[in-house]
Amino acid sequence: MFDLDKWQEIYSTIRKNKLRTFLTGFSVAWGIFMLIVLLGAGYGLENGVRKEFEGDAENTLWINQGVTSMPYKGYKPGRSIRLTNDDHQGMKSMNDVEHIASRFIIWETNTISYKNEYGSFDIFSAHPEYGIIECARMVKGRFLNDQDVTERRKSTAIGKPVEEALFKGQDPIGEYIQVGGIPFKVVGVFDDPGGDRDLSRIYIPVTTGQMIYNRGNYVTNISMTVGNATMERSQEMVEEIRNELATRHHFDPADQRAVFIWNNVENYTRFMRLFANIRLFIWVIGIGTIIAGIVGVSNIMMIVVKERTKEIGIRKSLGATPRSIIGLVLMESILITSFAGYIGLVLGVGLLELVSKNLPVIDYFAHPEVNIHIALGATFILILSGAVAGFVPARNASSVKPVVALRDE
Amino acid sequence: MISLKGIHKSYVNGKNRLHVLKGIDLEVESGEFISIMGSSGSGKSTLLNIVGILDNYDEGEFRLGGEVIRNMSERKAAWYRNHMIGFVFQSFNLISYKNAMENVAMPLYYQKVGRRKRNLRAMEYLDMMGLREWAHHLPNELSGGQKQRLAIARSLISNPKVILADEPTGALDSKTSLEMMDLFKNINNTGITILIVTHERDIAAETQRIIRLRDGVIDSIVKNGERKKWLSEQVMA
Numbered sequence: 172m173f174d175l176d177k178w179q180e181i182y183s184t185i186r187k188n189k190l191r192t193f194l195t196g197f198s199v200a201w202g203i204f205m206l207i208v209l210l211g212a213g214y215g216l217e218n219g220v221r222k223e224f225e226g227d228a229e230n231t232l233w234i235n236q237g238v239t240s241m242p243y244k245g246y247k248p249g250r251s252i253r254l255t256n257d258d259h260q261g262m263k264s265m266n267d268v269e270h271i272a273s274r275f276i277i278w279e280t281n282t283i284s285y286k287n288e289y290g291s292f293d294i295f296s297a298h299p300e301y302g303i304i305e306c307a308r309m310v311k312g313r314f315l316n317d318q319d320v321t322e323r324r325k326s327t328a329i330g331k332p333v334e335e336a337l338f339k340g341q342d343p344i345g346e347y348i349q350v351g352g353i354p355f356k357v358v359g360v361f362d363d364p365g366g367d368r369d370l371s372r373i374y375i376p377v378t379t380g381q382m383i384y385n386r387g388n389y390v391t392n393i394s395m396t397v398g399n400a401t402m403e404r405s406q407e408m409v410e411e412i413r414n415e416l417a418t419r420h421h422f423d424p425a426d427q428r429a430v431f432i433w434n435n436v437e438n439y440t441r442f443m444r445l446f447a448n449i450r451l452f453i454w455v456i457g458i459g460t461i462i463a464g465i466v467g468v469s470n471i472m473m474i475v476v477k478e479r480t481k482e483i484g485i486r487k488s489l490g491a492t493p494r495s496i497i498g499l500v501l502m503e504s505i506l507i508t509s510f511a512g513y514i515g516l517v518l519g520v521g522l523l524e525l526v527s528k529n530l531p532v533i534d535y536f537a538h539p540e541v542n543i544h545i546a547l548g549a550t551f552i553l554i555l556s557g558a559v560a561g562f563v564p565a566r567n568a569s570s571v572k573p574v575v576a577l578r579d580e
Numbered sequence: 581m582i583s584l585k586g587i588h589k590s591y592v593n594g595k596n597r598l599h600v601l602k603g604i605d606l607e608v609e610s611g612e613f614i615s616i617m618g619s620s621g622s623g624k625s626t627l628l629n630i631v632g633i634l635d636n637y638d639e640g641e642f643r644l645g646g647e648v649i650r651n652m653s654e655r656k657a658a659w660y661r662n663h664m665i666g667f668v669f670q671s672f673n674l675i676s677y678k679n680a681m682e683n684v685a686m687p688l689y690y691q692k693v694g695r696r697k698r699n700l701r702a703m704e705y706l707d708m709m710g711l712r713e714w715a716h717h718l719p720n721e722l723s724g725g726q727k728q729r730l731a732i733a734r735s736l737i738s739n740p741k742v743i744l745a746d747e748p749t750g751a752l753d754s755k756t757s758l759e760m761m762d763l764f765k766n767i768n769n770t771g772i773t774i775l776i777v778t779h780e781r782d783i784a785a786e787t788q789r790i791i792r793l794r795d796g797v798i799d800s801i802v803k804n805g806e807r808k809k810w811l812s813e814q815v816m817a
Contacts, residue, residue, distance in 0.1 A: 175695060176695065488667045490662020491690055
């Protein structure tokens with residue numbers, strides 16, 4: 172392998188046939204380049220979609236109230252269904268429910284102020300678990316906790332933009348902000364990967380909200396995470412929830428408009444399966460391109476062997492074993508494919524990096540990239556393809572009969 | 581050293597079958613210097629190729645140094661060619677992109693001798709052939725005589741028992757040819773068996789025994805009297 176003579180010989184044949192070697196190498200480099208770019212683009216698409224999901228946990232079910240559309244047991248259609256704390260308690264005891272939270276929202280109508288600073292933000296009355304479902308990340312202090320809920324404390328966690336607007340760099344923890352004229356104690360500041368939409372708001376305990384805004388035991392939305400439940404299980408859960416709510420609120424379980432249940436698990440899994448298929452498709456195309464390259468290299472190596480038949484004959488007459496002849500041809504093939512492939516790899520990754528750095532923010536496409544496993548896999552494919560490309564010509568070379576090879580033409 | 585009994589060889593080319601050797605019996609003692617003569621197509625090169633294990637034979641028995649050579653694996657044949665036999669060809673068969681020293685060192689490469697050591701040995705043999713200052717030249721920068729001396733140095737470097745030369749002087753002028761024969765004689769004097777295929781009378785006259793082939797059989801074997809006399813003078817002196 173690390174035999175200087177062998178390398179020297181390969182080097183000298185390559186140098187004698189620069190154009191031929193370049194064209195051969197180019198086909199392989201192109202194959203790898205295309206594979207990397209395609210895979211990168213595929214991942215970019217996947218990353219983009221993943222990013223769309225990023226605002227919230229991926230394994231969530233969201234239950235929103237609706238209006239009945241079918242008559243049921245004497246009730247007329249067109250009746251509003253209102254979710255309550257009892258519904259929350261009922262779902263909490265279901266299997267596979269990991270975190271569950273209820274909420275209702277007071278939209279931007281209320282002015283929130285601190286000293287002389289004012290702003291209009293959404294007020295979310297929610298359970299502490301809502302922070303987990305929304306993927307809120309604490310920057311300062313803490314999120315709401317169970318005690319806030321049971322004791323109906325006037326405590327609040329505020330979004331980063333809220334902090335910036337009201338506190339202007341001052342530490343907000345422990346300070347009181349006025350929410351519709353009622354003072355709330357700031358217990359924490361949060362960030363959210365979902366962006367501005369998920370940030371321009373404050374959270375207050377659901378019980379406090381129900382008391383202040385006269386909501387009784389009503390909520391407008393119940394959401395939950397379902398742990399590692401499969402897509403099939405999540406679909407089952409949706410049915411269980413619908414049936415339970417139908418019993419409690421007297422509507423037809425077949426009525427799809429009485430409550431709206433958004434199954435994020437199902438959507439997420441669908442997308443991920445779609446991407447697995449896209450990836451497979453890309454691999455098939457990419458490998459097809461590489462095979463074209465391999466055939467090219469193989470052809471060239473055939474010609475090389477043909478041209479060097481006489482030399483092979485000489486070597487055999489001097490005592491070259493078939494194995495050493497095979498080694499010579501295989502090494503050259505592997506060298507060309509590996510080197511050219513590496514260049515294709517570097518160019519492909521370089522292009523992706525360039526695109527990734529300069530790409531404007533667009534929906535459903537972000538950070539095209541190839542991970543280290545793909546790069547390693549591609550390298551492995553390269554060496555393997557070099558060996559495959561060299562195999563047939565090498566075998567031909569080793570079976571050349573010296574007397575035939577030495578014959579003067 | 582070389583023993584041939586009833587050797588037959590045919591080439592099949594499509595439907596045509598060309599019977600080249602039709603029963604060759606030949607004994608060559610160790611240290612002999614023999615020439616094989618005959619018109620073209622008489623089978624002399626084929627005979628040499630069989631002796632050099634470059635080609636196989638159809639019938640008969642061929643022994644080299646006591647070993648029967650028959651249906652040998654390429655791997656084993658390679659070993660024999662490497663350790664027992666040195667080849668010299670009419671068209672030199674040097675590797676064009678390797679310099680003189682590297683060409684001479686080639687057989688040692690296949691004996692897995694280290695680079696430094698084999699280049700040192702190659703320089704010794706180049707020195708012996710008077711080619712020291714040409715060591716780093718490529719073959720196409722050398723004259724015909726120089727190329728053939730290079731090929732001879734290459735055939736000698738692995739200390740073979742037999743040197744097989746196929747028309748070694750065919751591409752050389754008569755003066756250089758005679759120089760080459762002197763070189764072969766010196767090599768023969770060190771005890772190495774030499775077989776030369778030639779169609780030139782002058783060249784054959786320099787050897788101890790002339791085997792004349794005609795249509796695939798041995799026509800005559802002539803012991804070279806002059807050569808013998810010359811040898812006895814050498815012993816006396």
